Amino acid sequence: MPLPRWVDIILLPVLNVTLAFIIGGIVVLIVGENPIEAVRIMLYGAFGYGYGFGFTLYYTTNFIFAGLAVAVAFHGGLFNIGGEGQAYVGGLGAILVALAVGGLHWAFALPLIMIASAFFAGAWAFIPGYLQAKRGSHVVITTIMMNFIATSMMSYIISRILKPENINSDESARIADVTRVPFLSEWIPLLRNTPVNISFILAILALVGVYVLIWHTKFGYALRTMGHNGTAARYAGMSNAKLIMATMAISGALVGMVAVNDTAGAHGRLILGYVAGTGFVGIAVAFMGKAHPIGVGLSALLFGVLYQGGQELAFTMPAITREMIVTIQALVILFTGAMSNMLRRPVEFAFLAARHRQEPDPVAQEKGA
Amino acid sequence: DPALVYDGGGKFDASFNEAAYNGAELFKTETGQDYQDLEITGDAQREQAIRQFAARGNNPIVLPGFSWETALRAVAPDFPDTSFLIIDTVVDDIENVRSVVFKEHEGSYLVGALAAMATESGTIGFIPAFDFSLLQAFGCGYKQGAAYVNPDIEVIETAIGTGFDAFNNPGGGTEVARSQIDRGADVIYHAAGGAGVGVLQAAADAGVLGIGVDSNQNHLHPGQVLTSMLKRVDVAVYNAFEDFANDEWTNDVQVLGLAEDGVGAAFDDNNADLITDEMRATVDDITAKIISGEIVVHDYREDESCPV
Amino acid sequence: MEDIISILITTVRVSTPLILACLAGLYSERAGIVDIGLEGKLLGSAFGAAVVASVTGNVWLGLLAGIGVSLMFSAVHGLASINFRGNQIISGVALNFLASGLTVFLGAAWFGRGGNTPALSGGARFYGIELPFAGELAGVPILGPIYSGLLSGHTILTYLAFLAVPLTAWVLWRTRFGLRLRAVGENPKALDTAGMSVTVLRYKALAITAVLVGMGGAYLSTAQAASFSREMSSGRGYIALAALIFAKWKPYPALGACLLFGFLEAMQYRLQGVDLPLIGPVPTQAMQALPYILTILLLAGFVGRAIAPKASGQPYVKER
């Protein structure tokens, strides 16, 4: 039974998120806090004032990139679990270029940093792509392995090579202020002291770009063909091997943009272990967003809100720790992603009933004629 | 109220952050004055956390861990009336910041000497969470101390993982410890936070000796933990809260070594049977020599290398 | 020789949770349900086992609790992916998040130690079992180290894990249940039209998955370590999944793959800081990356294309 589009796109997700919050609310109740108040604090923390909002946007930026990466691969029938490691390696590209061109104005440096991040992360993703295309090695395993390898490699590079002697933490030297990706607060005072930077605009552009790529380019068409039916792609004269490699590289390049946001922007340096789970959240974002850029954008925002609002909540309600936030995220993923059909049936039913009341049964009508 | 924001490993890491927590709790029970604390989930939250506490008027704000440096530098100038304490790194160019650093290498030197005296096999172990300069400083002091007692001693060093998550891998700690034990190590020193629990467990199970770190971990397996390398983060936190409450706050750099009782080896009932008088005497002797400057313990962090 | 034995002993211990998780995954994927939530189930059951063991002081109750937790996780996974035909990967990812949040949250609420449980001792832990005559035979050359060192002295869970391999092979190829299990993962319609319920069968498979992975989780917190600590599964669920694909969803190869991973990890511990001949000192990190690099090379070089059970990942829908 096809439901009106708006029900599918808006009503059902909203109902599902609400359900997740209700269950989360029960957990909040169990620890003795007021769930309504908790939601209020969360929303206030995420949107209520410029500072919180800036952080929400900052997180959203990362999640958009990570989510798009998974989404693009998914359209090609590939499951890229390696965003975490790809973003990490992307950080290396970002920092090398940013330090090399140290002092260059950001307007000139940014494209270079982007290219370097995309290239490094894309190359890291290309390896599993190549192995899948040429050797048939399953990308799910190889990307998991590449995550572990990235951690080791980056740990060595950061602590043994990039780390300047005068710094205690394991991190690279700092990027010159003029070169660093500028914070939006330079133009929007409201966002003062928040890490949201130009990358946010890049993320929005990436959403549009991916939309165009998937549905309005020849490559996107080929990609989707392969994703749905690899044999049909061969029949159509598309090379699966080339498509797989290109798709993985693009996917990696997208998640590499996390480095532009973090390494070259928010942090201004490459920090050991900086990706901190963003790549994995990207999986949830992509699937929740049904691999559609609009969906990815919205679910990235939802996760941004959960991250920032959760931080606010942990501040204000000490009984609610950061793990509670992770739990609520899990519930949101579960209800909006995996159990999204749970409410579909009842909703379909409601609509059918409503429709019946409005117009007589078309079959009965036909028969009468 | 004072505020305390924990570093990545979180409040109950059984070592570093927990020590800070203990100091704050001690202050709370002694004075009845409450404090606020927070665990962060990512690097981006560092600046945010400090800023929010400062904006709400929490004072002083204690930041255990060098990772706070960048965030602190960004925020502190905006809140000149707030006092900050940072631990494990020096920020001496901002007015309202007190810095406390420890000479972990000195404390590690002591436990290294003890390990060398306690070993029967002549092989001892060191297990850092991962290869990382702060942890190397522990290891390097340990090796120097061991070599001081026995120049021929063999020290096996095995990291558990490759990043901060290794601090949360007690299973890995256990396996690494066992593999060192299989190779003959009979005293094992860990610098692995939560994963260290697994190291001490493995040592206790195998009937060899472990050495704790940061907090006094002797009680975890009485009679099976040779000693613990104390790093008095608790004292630094307690002092900060107290100084502020008594209007005795100073914005200075405190370097806490053996001389200042900032580091040391833990002796208590739990390990009394393990420590002979001779061992105790040697430790006291070394302590005196380090304090007097007769023994200079090399700090790995100075040149990222270790002489032994 | 002793060196080799010691590496092999470590291999056995490190492999145990992998074997249990990998076989667990085998049942669900053979039934057509991808279980990326193994990681979360390991973590959740490690937690459940440690909590109950520490409260009751009885490790067997702990084991049951661990299995209970993963059964609940499996039930959620089943509800999402069987009844509601949801995306199995999202469901698994959600379970992983849930485990990582809820274990620490509840642990902190109950024990006030940041999610860690108190150390287990006495009857609250699994200890190694001495096989008969292990003591007497220890001195015998060759046989001694192998029997008394390598084979003896592991916990019951390790022996169960190794037993589970032939048992799984037997179930899969020799029993009615195994036949149906394999069928439902390949072509659920064939099963449906032969008059059996796809749903019931898939739930059964998920239950077995839960029992095995629950044992794996309990192993982590009550046999390998002696307490729960946050995120203690540290990626083992993913490795088990990789091993499963590596093994092409077959029990004995799965054992091989898990032992291989375990062996490479044991080697890695052993080789850290050791100067390699010709190469000299190798960075610790390179050694630590070695297992993963070798896995990729093996995969690319020898294993070739892995073909999953055909229906895995797809919800079963009768109507188009």
Add this chain to the structure above:
Amino acid sequence: MDTHTENVQRPAPAAETSLAIELKKINKSFGPVHANRDIDLAVTRGTVHGIVGENGAGKSTLMSILYGFYHADSGEIVVNGRPVIIHNSSDALALGIGMVHQHFMLVDNFTVIENVILGAEDSALLRPSVEKARRELQRLADDYGLNVPVDALVQDLSVGQQQRVEILKALYRGADILILDEPTGVLTPAEADHLFKVLKTLRDEGKTIILITHKLREIMAITDTVSVMRQGQMVESLVTSETNPEQLAELMVGRRVLLRVHKEEARPGDVLLDVNDLVVTDDAGTERLKGVSLKVRAGEILGVAGVAGNGQSELLECLAGMRAARSGTISVNGHDVTAVNEDSAAMLRRNGLAHVPEDRIRMGLVTNFFEWENAILGYHENYGNGLMLDVKAARAEAQRHIEKFDIRPANADLKTANFSGGNQQKIVLAREMERDPDVLIVGQPTRGVDIGAIEFIHNQIIKMRDAGKAILLVSVELDEIRSLSDRIVVLFDGQIVGEADPATADEGALGLLMAGVRAGEKANSTESSQ
């Protein structure tokens, strides 16, 4: 399970009725599609009852309801005179109803025995069931000539053999009433003949058989009674001997259908497709084409006949650039196009070759795509400049196809999966024919397609030929080959074993060739195909 107990025990036939099956006022909808509307059907015990109807008329749905795979929205089922409720397939099996589905319900990587016992095992351990099945299968093989290698994997069997496995599955479960849904769609004439022999034996033993087919010839040959369905409704039930194909066709489609293809004399021109000594191996490395040479000229249709599995698929795939040749050459329009790459199919298309694949779902279509997206599959490079895809132009193209080929529903924005099989085939044909290729290779153009659509498709192919195109037609339907082709070659075991003129060659001679007996040789191993 709360199944009514009366369903589990097979009710003894009530004496007063000779009807095995009675369906009353069955209704079934899939969302907006009303697949079955107030259907009534009665089948007498011990007869063969045929059901015909266009694609999507609701035949499979009706039978799936009888088999418990779907639930009717309303209506009543009476088996052997007793009203029953069939909750699921095991209820149906318990009532003695067995079904061979249109799309086989076999587990490909299971052995035949495993497939047969699946769900009908006697004990928790397999071995006893396997032994019993082995004996039972032997008996069935002896009784009905249903031979299959019981320990072979199903995926290694030919479709004909796979179908036998399906029949064996039903018989093994003791089916009295056997439903066969388009069983001959994938069979060679010889295999089909064999099947009908089996069916007759079964009927003579008193079993009841329901046969769905699109081939009126088969209806006339084997059924006792026949029902015609159209658009979800039962149009008519007739006694076979009292009707004729023309009447059935008209009932089915609602208009007169030409059951014969009319075509002019061919006027062959230049050689457009030239294949020389082609050797091709399959994925496992076995040689499937062993030096095939053939030429197709402008304005002629070359038919390739043969029993399925004799290299036809490899020939098509190789000619279409989807499989590399071990040796030999292919030239299209004078250009050497011997395939080399994964993306050779694109190069072939640029050289003027179009390809209608044997298996539209597996290869020729992306069923998840909208219709317009499939309308440009293989040609998407032509829509839009540079990197961009011109969606508007693609939609316009799709609209042209829809109009010209009368694809229904006429909605380019509908998911391809939601089109009926006949219409899906039209989507592929329209796409490949509308390119105005010089060479068209066509595999099984009317597989699973109803007679209305067949007529249309055949006419389109003739039209292309008359426009001076070279057409290579591969089909296992001997009728189709004979009525469309201007020349016929027979492929056996990867080699061309003979050439025939469709006008003069008789079926028997072609059959011998297809069995590998070269012209002039004595027939000795005609059974080798079975």
